[in-house]
Amino acid sequence: MDKVKNSDDNAGKVMLKTLPHSKDLKWPMLWWIAMEKIYRILPWKKTAWTCAAFPIEIMWVYDIVPDHPENMATVAAARKQSQRLIEHAEGMGFSRDLCSYCKTNIGAYDTKIKKTLGGISKPDIVVCTNAICDTHWKWFQIMADKMNVPFFMFDIPKWVSGTDEKTLECNIDYVVNQFYDLMAFVEKHTGKKMNEKRLNKVLDRSMELTNLWREIFEHRKSVPSPYSGAETSASFFPLVVLPGVKIGINFLKKILSDIKSITAKGEGTMPKGSEKYRVMWEGIPFWYRMRFMYDLAQQGAVIAFEPYTFSFAPPKKKCLTMEETLRDVAKLIMDTPYAYNLEKRIENFEKWIDEYKIDGVILHENMSCRPSSAGMIDLAEAIRKDKGIPVLILQCDMNDPRAYSEGQIKTRIEGFIELMEANKK
Amino acid sequence: MKKIAYYDTSHEMPLEIIMSAGFVPYKIMGDVHKPNDPADKYLSNFFCPAAKSWLTEALTESKEWAGIIFAQGCNNTNRHYDIWKLHVETPFLHWFGCPLLDGDAAKKYYRVELQRLISHLENKFDIKITSEKIRQAIGKSNGIKKKLKHLSALRSHKDIPNRDYLAALIKCLTCPVDEVSALLDSEITVWNSRQAFPSDKKRFLLTGSDVTYVEWMDTLDECGIRVVRDDLSIGERFFATLIPDRSDPLDSLCEYYMSIPAPATRPTIQKRLDYLYKALGETDVDGVLSQNLKFCEPYAYDSVPVNNALKSKGYKVIHLERDFSPVDDQQLSTRLMAFVEMMDGGNNG
Numbered sequence: 001m002d003k004v005k006n007s008d009d010n011a012g013k014v015m016l017k018t019l020p021h022s023k024d025l026k027w028p029m030l031w032w033i034a035m036e037k038i039y040r041i042l043p044w045k046k047t048a049w050t051c052a053a054f055p056i057e058i059m060w061v062y063d064i065v066p067d068h069p070e071n072m073a074t075v076a077a078a079r080k081q082s083q084r085l086i087e088h089a090e091g092m093g094f095s096r097d098l099c100s101y102c103k104t105n106i107g108a109y110d111t112k113i114k115k116t117l118g119g120i121s122k123p124d125i126v127v128c129t130n131a132i133c134d135t136h137w138k139w140f141q142i143m144a145d146k147m148n149v150p151f152f153m154f155d156i157p158k159w160v161s162g163t164d165e166k167t168l169e170c171n172i173d174y175v176v177n178q179f180y181d182l183m184a185f186v187e188k189h190t191g192k193k194m195n196e197k198r199l200n201k202v203l204d205r206s207m208e209l210t211n212l213w214r215e216i217f218e219h220r221k222s223v224p225s226p227y228s229g230a231e232t233s234a235s236f237f238p239l240v241v242l243p244g245v246k247i248g249i250n251f252l253k254k255i256l257s258d259i260k261s262i263t264a265k266g267e268g269t270m271p272k273g274s275e276k277y278r279v280m281w282e283g284i285p286f287w288y289r290m291r292f293m294y295d296l297a298q299q300g301a302v303i304a305f306e307p308y309t310f311s312f313a314p315p316k317k318k319c320l321t322m323e324e325t326l327r328d329v330a331k332l333i334m335d336t337p338y339a340y341n342l343e344k345r346i347e348n349f350e351k352w353i354d355e356y357k358i359d360g361v362i363l364h365e366n367m368s369c370r371p372s373s374a375g376m377i378d379l380a381e382a383i384r385k386d387k388g389i390p391v392l393i394l395q396c397d398m399n400d401p402r403a404y405s406e407g408q409i410k411t412r413i414e415g416f417i418e419l420m421e422a423n424k425k
Numbered sequence: 426m427k428k429i430a431y432y433d434t435s436h437e438m439p440l441e442i443i444m445s446a447g448f449v450p451y452k453i454m455g456d457v458h459k460p461n462d463p464a465d466k467y468l469s470n471f472f473c474p475a476a477k478s479w480l481t482e483a484l485t486e487s488k489e490w491a492g493i494i495f496a497q498g499c500n501n502t503n504r505h506y507d508i509w510k511l512h513v514e515t516p517f518l519h520w521f522g523c524p525l526l527d528g529d530a531a532k533k534y535y536r537v538e539l540q541r542l543i544s545h546l547e548n549k550f551d552i553k554i555t556s557e558k559i560r561q562a563i564g565k566s567n568g569i570k571k572k573l574k575h576l577s578a579l580r581s582h583k584d585i586p587n588r589d590y591l592a593a594l595i596k597c598l599t600c601p602v603d604e605v606s607a608l609l610d611s612e613i614t615v616w617n618s619r620q621a622f623p624s625d626k627k628r629f630l631l632t633g634s635d636v637t638y639v640e641w642m643d644t645l646d647e648c649g650i651r652v653v654r655d656d657l658s659i660g661e662r663f664f665a666t667l668i669p670d671r672s673d674p675l676d677s678l679c680e681y682y683m684s685i686p687a688p689a690t691r692p693t694i695q696k697r698l699d700y701l702y703k704a705l706g707e708t709d710v711d712g713v714l715s716q717n718l719k720f721c722e723p724y725a726y727d728s729v730p731v732n733n734a735l736k737s738k739g740y741k742v743i744h745l746e747r748d749f750s751p752v753d754d755q756q757l758s759t760r761l762m763a764f765v766e767m768m769d770g771g772n773n774g
């Protein structure tokens with residue numbers, strides 16, 4: 001970001017403003033890295049690998065630091081390491097068609113690269129869920145076997161289109177029962193015990209964190225947009241691994257305060273008068289090519305909303321009993337926007353288009369994430385028909401730069417911008 | 426008798442419930458000889474070609490079916506259901522959630538899902554699915570499984586073309602059970618009278634994704650490969666175990682479906698390996714053919730640890746990544762022939 005800002009090559013370019021406290025993201029990151037290191041040294045402390053949609057709070061309740069292979073894969077991509085790691089995994093026999101996060105992680109672990117480049121260490125336990133995709137459990141199991149580490153999988157029933165309330169309650173029963181299996185697993189393999197008081201404290205903090213993120217998103221509805229996808233793609237980090245601890249809360253409070261100050265002045269992330277098109281971005285960003293979002297800004301487009309980072313902050317509620325809490329969490333795991341069924345996806349996208357005053361939608365048809373890409377053709381069709389705005393389906397990959405075709409994407413974006421322009425007339 | 430078609434990436438669908446509802450269970454397998462244009466409208470080029478072929482079949486044939494049931498399998502099943510719900514015309518569409526796990530929580534959930542399926546069928550078709558009907562269906566299913574097991578065992582002793590085995594299995598998964606039972610009786614007689622295992626063929630175990638057109642089996646024969654064991658869904662997984670007899674037939678189904686040999690869509694990899702080791706311990710083979718449909722992720726993930734484990738035990742393994750189409754079969758057969766030739770030369774593949 002700063003490089004873009006300060007480079008001589010960027011003379012005359014539209015610069016996105018960063019919030020005053022954006023750089024403070026380094027504190028939760030450093031804290032997390034330090035904790036992971038300390039926990040690894042001290043024999044009574046434990047670490048775990050976890051994945052998206054896993055109830056990470058449970059790990060903090062047990063005083064276990066959650067490491068996150070997906071998060072580290074994005075670091076590898078941002079540090080321009082993912083391609084070689086992916087190719088390393090492919091050299092081990094993993095198909096080109098498999099998830100690039102998974103292959104980045106396999107390559108990172110196998111080549112033992114540094115944490116700052118996306119490396120990751122062997123944990124004490126591996127826990128995951130299939131809430132987002134089957135890839136998670138296949139990948140985590142392969143790695144648990146490889147590292148000879150105990151493995152737990154949380155099986156999440158599918159909330160398909162048309163699921164009725166009665167079925168949903170039965171699905172929740174199944175998930176809640178597995179919470180007790182998870183607790184037994186963690187206690188068996190780490191020797192740690194569940195502390196209900198600590199559980200409530202962690203959940204309170206988690207709720208505070210997600211509420212802050214949701215409030216930030218409320219402000220993102222302002223025109224011009226005070227906070228774009230270019231920034232949220234980094235700043236949502238605390239929601240990935242730090243729900244339940246304080247440091248993320250402090251960071252988001254500062255961000256929220258910055259945003260309030262900007263919106264109060266009627267300013268946005270783009271220079272005054274530059275915001276022409278408000279875009280919704282669906283899917284995981286191109287982590288190896290985050291400049292893409294700044295390229296959009298050159299054409300007056302700002303990513304005003306993206307369901308992906310919003311997914312990490314489901315609306316949590318304060319529950320009175322453990323059972324009630326677990327039922328609430330179970331429902332939230334099944335109800336993550338990133339994994340919405342098609343009917344729910346269409347309904348919510350159309351709501352968000354109105355709320356965030358969206359002019360066009362880009363759907364990242366991610367070759368590494370077939371579950372998220374399934375139904376995109378129907379989603380695009382529904383949005384075009386019901387909301388009358390342009391939708392662009394971009395087929396690419398989140399972590400594998402080989403899928404990114406500079407010229408082709410540029411041409412398609414230009415066409416998309418023209419469509420948004422024509423649509424405004 | 427009308428068919429109820431089912432979408433099942435492995436062998437999760439409790440066929441006995443469909444049978445006891447008075448319908449013929451029909452496994453949707455697509456047709457590789459027909460273009461996938463209808464499905465291409467809704468699914469991009471990087472989705473499982475078999476799943477696309479199934480959607481194409483449904484878009485063109487669903488009017489012939491009394492309904493469709495989706496059994497939870499891989500990512501394809503989970504997300505494609507919504508697309509089918511939107512585009513495939515059918516009077517009855519049901520999502521059957523199958524737990525991936527097999528602990529107590531999963532067993533409870535599976536049982537609830539069985540009851541939900543029964544209620545939905547009863548309400549829709551104004552029928553009563555009694556315990557007695559389910560018990561009868563279980564009896565018939567077990568009869569088919571026993572006959573298939575008998576036929577399957579002949580593969581390593583007799584001259585049974587690969588095509589014959591797959592064709593018999595496809596019949597079992599698409600035709601009325603009584604018709605199939607009679608056919609299998611006749612096949613047992615015919616197969617028993619066949620010549621001894623041909624000396625110019627190699628015995629292979631086939632694993633990986635299901636490739637459901639018989640011409641592929643002919644290609645394997647032409648390469649000198651005779652499949653004598655497999656762990657496929659349209660294969661041994663269907664008949665490897667019998668449905669146990671319990672006082673409540675739903676308990677029988679729970680126990681059976683939650684303990685059949687694991688496909689790649691179910692944990693754990695070790696369970697898959699255990700079945701493969703068992704099969705390889707029971708039957709001597711010359712090699713293992715691991716086939717992976719393009720974009721079939723569960724088997725693609727498994728193929729690395731599974732094939733490595735088999736190789737480390739001294740088995741000769743060839744892995745093929747392929748489309749769901751006969752177009753590239755010739756190219757694949759060149760590789761297979763070279764592999765078979767290398768086996769004769771003592772190369773470990």
